[in-house]
Amino acid sequence: MPTLLDCLHFTSFRHLWAIAQAHFLLPPQRHPPKQVWIETLHAFLSDPANLERLVSQLSNAEQDALHALLALPHPALEHAFCARHGAIRPYRPWDRSSPLPDRPWRFPVSSAEHLWYLGLLFPAPPDRPGGQPRLTLAAEHRTFLADYFTKMTPARPAAPAGLAYAPSLFDTLYDLTVLVALLHQHDVALVHQRWLPLPFLHLVNQQTRQPASLPALRSELQAPRLHFLHYLAQTLGLLTTAADLPKPAPALALWLQADPAVRVQQLWRSWLQPDSWRAFRLPAATAPDPTALVQHVLRVLALAPAAEWRTIPQLRRELKRFIHPQPVWWQAPTEDENLPHILADLFLGPLAWLGMVHLQTETRLQIRLTAAARAFLDDAPLPSIPAPQPFALSLDQERITLRLPNSDAALGAASVDLARLFAIISQFGSLSFGPDDLALVLAGDTTLDAVLHLLDGAIGRPLDAGEYAVVAGWAATPAPITIHRLTVLEAADPAHLTALTTRRALRPLLGRTLNRRLVVVPDRLLPRLVGRLRRLRIPHRLTIPETRGGARAGKAKIADSGYLYLAGLVFQQLSRFTDLPMRLPAAVLDQIAANLPPETASDLHALAEELLARLQTAFDGYSGPPLDNPHPVNLADTQARLTAAIAGEHSVELTYWTAWRGELTHRRVDPYRLETRGAVTYLVAYCHLRRAERVFRLDRIIAVADSEPSATIVQPPPTGATTANDDDLIVPF
Structure with missing residues (x-):
């Protein structure tokens, strides 16, 4: 391996200057030559104290990159190293037109780039003229890092006796379940219909057993372990597509309920799929048959004695020595340089995550099969796995936290x-949740009893009295926002709605008009409306369940405090029309409302709004004082113009005589329909002046003119469609 001094001599002048800038080093003289920079950086980068400070501040991903270089006995190919650990942008200060940043060391985009500008990663001389670019560690840095990682990395406890699995396997199963559960909880749109989006990757990473450092994540491909979990979910058939969104497949339920050893066996049997391997761009994805290499490597390891370790050079020689009936791509001379990198990526990535191999990385990468993987390759029964244990629960007034059983052991997962685990994560999104999380769960279709049953099963016992009181108290806390349904009557034809609203028995039971085919029905009047439609034998379709008790259920008895609350609401809003001699304190209404059921208070609010709307209509001339209209009116022409506007669905300008004020007003309205009440014809329209539905007498409309061409009525939904919910009233005629 080249020494640090050799690496600095082979490095370009601008790269040396960039490393010095990254460490805020000042030269001893103005415009120093390259040799001065080499001496300055050599003194800095060979100091063990400086190296320890630099390495201790590296992220997990950057330390993994150094581990990968330590595992190789020779320099790494630049393209292979950057494919795994990110790109390295060149520093070109002379090219002002370049899109590259002026100082890339300030905001590195990858682990490799950060190491490059810290002076921990150097270009290596090519092994032959015209050879591919390579990257290396200085010999002094390699020695320091081997000692540092041996000292700083705690020894992982050995697996308990009788358990022949690697701990990483159970971490992968745990994290795979978390990934699928979060996909069940969230609607996640895939990027380019292939990759998981960045916010969702960060969310999954927070809940995994092995969270990675993802500071500059720009794609799923830059999060190798999460990317591999996505691959496993696809190859195991745990995911399907629903409305272009990845969701759990029916096979997930069988997989979760299977025996733990059977679950592992299914995982190891189905994870190698060539087409998916290429689609997910896993190691050696561009090779003719990458999964054949994986299978052959596992067979070579299975032929070795169980207690012996293998290094990558030994495995490469054994792979080359095997004779195959057909030529295989990894024995070609052109693959001599790529094969060690591919093997390192396989052992440090998929094979380690699946728990099929044990690794030693103190001085160099050494590999051997786990006992369970050896049994699987020999078609022998897999060793047994302990039965699942309940979670441990800790609770306070703010959070409920479920801890893993045996969380301090090597095989806690x-x-x-x-x-x-899937049930909890898919409901709450985490093993720790509070009152707001519970409110979100209860806002869906989940009941409090279902949540309590889930917690009882997770901890293996019923909640005690104190725990139950806390959860029940959270559930009883009023939500800050309440959503009410809107009941809507829809007519298949606007003429049918006009005919319906002209019936005196039905008109008081209808609310505001949404468009030419939709009218709001107050919830408290719905049973009476349905009863009258039946008595009048008007065909209709009811898409919401009727209130128990039939048509009379709408006449619920209101307590005396309810009448006081209604009177207070109306009095409080009378300031819309006139100055009030006194103000009603809001605290008085709040005190009365606190003693009313929520549904009663909601109905009283709707009733108050209806009373105020009728009062506003009276003030606007619907039933104003009977002052004579001094202006001539052509009823036939007015009605013809309004009928044309209704049919054409466009706005009109009205000159209207406001009888109770005795003055003319100008309104732009969207006409809905004409209604005849007794001997008087009225126009029901949306008034842009009042921004609400209003009713105008035709004998008080002095003039009608077409509005601007752009002022058209919003088109109602087509027949058979509605803007209402599934619980709306649909009345086709």
């Missing part, structure tokens, strides 16, 4: 009930 081995005893997790994945079915329970």
Whole structure:
């Protein structure tokens, strides 16, 4: 391996200057030559104290990149290293037109680039003329890093006796369940219909057993372990597509309920799929048959004695020595340089995550099969796995936290009930949740009893009295926002709605008009409306369940405090029309409302709004004082123009005689329909002046003119469609 001094001599002058700038080093003289920079950087980068400070501040991903270089006995190919650890942008200060940043060391885009500008990663001389670019560690840095990682990395506890699985396998099963559960909870649109979006990757990463450092994540491909979990979910058939969104497949339920050893066996049997391997761009994805290499490597390891370790050079020689009936791509001379990098990526990535190999990385990368993987390759029964253990629950007034069983042991995730884990994560999104999270769950279709049953099953016992009181108290806390349904009557034809609203028995039961085919029905009047439609034998279709008690259920008895609340609401809003001699304190209404059921208070609010709307209509001339209209009116022409406007669905300008004020007003309205009440014809329209539905007498409309061409009525939804909910009233005629 080249020494640090050799690496600095081979490095370009601008790269040396960039490393010095990254460490805020000043030269001893103005415009120093390259040799001065080499001496300055050599003194800085060979100091063990400086190296320890630099390495301790690196992220997990950057330390993984150094581990990968330490595992190789020779320099790494630049394209292979950058494909795994990110690109390295060149520093070109002379090219002002370049899109590259002026100082890339300030905001590195990858782990490789950060190491490059810190002076921990150097270009290596090519092994032959015209050879591919390579990257290396200085010999002094390699020695320091081997000692540092040996000292700083705690020894992982050995697996308990009788358990022949690697801990990483159970971490992968745990994290795979978390990924699918969060996809069930959230509607996630895939990027380019292939990759998981960045916000969702960060969300999954927070809940995994092995969270990665993702500071500059720009794609799923830059999060190798999360990317591999996505691949496993697809190859196992745990995901399907619903409305272009990835959602759990029916096979997930069977997989979660299976015996733990059977679940592992299904995972190891189905994870190698060539087409998916290429689509997800896993190691050696561009090779003719990448999964064949993986299978052959596992067979070579299975032929070795169980207690012996293998290095990558040994494995490469054994792979080359095997004779195959057909030529295989990894034995070609052109693959001599790429094969060690591919093997390192496989062992440090998929094979380690699946728990099929044990690794040693103190001085160099050494590999051997786990006992369970050896049994699987020999078609022998897999060793047994302990039965799932319940979660441990800790609770206070703010959070409920479920901890893994045996969380301090090396195989803490081995005893997790994945079915329970999926149920909790898919409901709450985490093993720790509070009152707001519970309110969101209860806002859906989940009941409090279902939540309590889920918690009882997760911890393996019923909640005690104190725990139950806290959860029940959270559930009883009023939500800050309440959503009410809007009941709507829809007519298949606007003429049918006009005919319906002209009936005196039905008109008081209808609310405001939304468009030419939709009218709001107050919830408290719905049973009476349905009863009258039946008595009048008007065909209709009811898409919401009727209130128990039939048509009379709408006449609920209101307590005396309810009448006081209604009177207070109306009095409080009378300031819209006139100056009030006194103000009603809001605290008085709040005190009365606190003693009313929420549904009663909601109905009283709707009733108050209806009374105020009728009062506003009276003030606007619907039933004003009977002053004679001094202006001539051509009723036939007015009605013809309004009929044309209704048919053409465009706005009109009205000159209207406001009888109670005795003055003319000008209104722009969207006409809905004409109604005849007794001997008087009225126009029901949306008034742009009042921004609400209003009713105008035709004998008080002095003139009608077409509005601007752009002022058209919003088109109502087509027949058979509605803007209402599934619980709306649909009345086709």
